[in-house]
Amino acid sequence: MKPESEADLAEAIKGARGPLQVRGGGTRGTGAPLGEVVETGGMTGITLYEPGALTVVVRTGTPLAEVEDALAAENQRLPFEPMDHRPLLGTNGTPTIGGVVAANVSGPRRVQAGACRDFMLGVRFVDGSGQIVKNGGRVMKNVTGYDLVKLMTGSRGTLGVLTEVSLKVLPRPExxxxxxxxxxxxxxxxxxxxxxxxxxxxxxxxxxxxxxxxxxxxxxxxxxxxxxxxxxxxxxxxxxxxxxxxxxxxxxxxxxxxxxxxxxVTAFAGRDGDVWRISCKPSDGPALAARLGAEAHHFDWGGGLIWALLPSGTDARARLGAFRGHATRVRGMGDAPAIQPEPAPLAALSDGLRARFDPRGILNPGLMTA
Structure with a gap:
């Protein structure tokens, strides 16, 4: 299904009788094993752009390129430099701003400017009960209660389906x-x-x-x-x-x-093997890369991010052992979960949040453990 409005999306989720896979532009896939696909691509458009206030408000199905073009016309940009996954994954979809926010996609500039999450001002989303929720606003400020803006950024559609996001932007350099x-x-x-x-x-x-x-x-x-x-x-x-x-x-x-x-990560595009993304302390990076014994690797974020190409089916975590950080399989298949399993105390908190926002467990079920 492809709702054309937030209200249509709320009705669709409210009336769902089974699991739902939430999909943006289809550039990465959800990884969720079950459910009818819900596409956000019908909800498009920049609803507010105030260059003087360095603020943009966008419906989540809007193509990322459309947002970047609008900002470039005013000599501005998204500071966090979101990655385009298509070369690495060999996909043909269209990256959307909602997909960027849902996965907290952040590129090389994160080491200096910060992540996508750091530039989020507000969100609108539909939770697993079909309720429309709004949090945050159009300016940076302290919040009281739950900071749902930060919570939703990187939640990968497991707490709710984003419909609109507000972001801070910055000037483009000369x-x-x-x-x-x-x-x-x-x-x-x-x-x-x-x-x-x-x-x-x-x-x-x-x-x-x-x-x-x-x-x-x-x-x-x-x-x-x-x-x-x-x-x-x-x-x-x-x-x-x-x-x-x-x-x-x-x-x-x-x-x-x-x-x-x-x-x-175009160096790994078209090459056989699984691609893993390891976030770690920069000072630990060289030793971890040596443990991986990857066919190819490179460092970003000053050494705090390792991209590694490993033989198909290889569990990078088994090679790494215990370390301060986490490893995610970005491309490939295997018995190990794609996303790093959380420690038990943190997993309990995550389960509690999902039970609160998606009591029926229908939004991208199994995504965090698949």
Missing amino acids: TQACVMLEGLDDAQAVAAMARALGSPFEVTGAAHLPSGDGGQPVTLLRIEGFEKSVAYRADRLRALFDGHAVRIEEDAGAVADRWASVRD
């Missing part, structure tokens, strides 16, 4: 450049990224590709802003790593393409 360190191993690269991120030069992306340009390791440090400031900071970063092989890419288009490839 230009960008990429400082590249060549030949570092994983440990050296993570140390270098930590040094760059801790510097005063406002690095907005820090990634390491062990098989980068020409198959050789390359560590990427992105800086953005006004042209003169970017040039100055690029030179200062070069000086910070005096003694290393350093080059600077200054063509803004080439830099954007390079970071889009990092964001979308």
Whole structure:
């Protein structure tokens, strides 16, 4: 079913007699094993955009590209740089803003700007009983009671079906450049990224590709802003790593393409095997990557995010053992749950929330354990 309005969606959920799979643009799949599909793509449109207030309100079925184009026309952007999963997963859907929020999709800029969740101002959604719920508003402020805005961001449609979201946006920079360190191993690269991120030069992306340009390791440090400031900071970063092989890419288009490839993990697109996404302490990253023994891997978020390509059916968690973080299978099949199982106390809280917002258990059932 594809409701055209929030009211239609509420009636559909209220009248449901079995499980429902919630789907946005179909770029990632829900992973839920059962249920009739409910698509949000019928609820589209930017309902409010105030460039001066850095605020946009959008129905959740709206294509992400439409939102980004509207912001670009006012020289603004979504700060959290959402990933496009289609190259990696080989899908043909259309990314929607609702799908981005439901999965808290955040790209390389998260290391500096924050995640999607950090820019959420308000939500409207329909819960598992068919009730329409609104929380938050159009400005950043403290809240009382449940902060449903943060709760719904990343809940993957298991607590309710998002119908409208309000987000804070930010100005687009005038230009960008990429400082590249060549030949570092994983440990050296993570140390270098930590040094760059801790510097005063406002690095907005820090990634390491062990098989980068020409198959050789390359560590990427992105800086953005006004042209003169970017040039100055690029030179200062070069000086910070005096003694290393350093080059600077200054063509803004080439830099954007390079970071889009990092964001979308295009190096693993079309290659056989399962893709795992491991979130961890940056300082733990090199040792964890060594434990994985992956066919290929790279680091984002200054080492706090590992993308790994493993043989089909491999359980990355079994190779990693206990660690501070979580591992998610983004592509592939296997006996292990795709999403990291929660510790018992946290799982009890999650179950309680789902029972409150979806008492019949019909929204994306099994998604968090499939």
